Amino acid sequence: GAVVSQHPSRVICKSGTSVKIECRSLDFQATTMFWYRQFPKKSLMLMATSNEGSKATYEQGVEKDKFLINHASLTLSTLTVTSAHPEDSSFYICSARPRGFSYNEQFFGPGTRLTVL
């Protein structure tokens, strides 16, 4: 149980285009999902917290107009990288916190590797 999927797993796009990444909780409902970014050989940095039915909360330094987050349902959150540039190339990982759990464990998706040419 507690499986999180991401799609696509890998995407290559041209500079200036927008890319949408989906994060789904497959066997549980998630009131809260999180989006992280990871650079090579580095740790995970939280970008934003996504709550179902409300606006995402972005971490300091993360451009909300650049990284659009929509948490449309209890099982789906999307991250759209708008007008992507090469510096947006990175590994993006989502996580989900199950609804109704008595504890705070988070479960992670397999990640999406974005390359902007």
Next chain:
Amino acid sequence: GIQVEQSPPDLILQEGANSTLRCNFSDSVNNLQWFHQNPWGQLINLFYIPSGTKQNGRLSATTVATERYSLLYISSSQTTDSGVYFCAATSGGSNYKLTFGKGTLLTVNP
């Protein structure tokens, strides 16, 4: 916010050896998790352990919340244990946001 520090940053072992990875955190926690990141980038949940001791096969973990540290033990290491091990924690007033340490890169040689 909470600070999470892991040590050592790198660790090289021979197959069959035991190891201890450490995670120090700067504040009280209501979530502490250990992960193994595989070569494809997937974070695999090892332990949810804000306090106490847990064991799962060759792996075990102990968190001493009052002293603000957690330890991950790997016994009889195998080459498949290689990878990056992350500790991540959430402090009380953080809206469940996990803060990650920088990780320990474990290499197990045959």
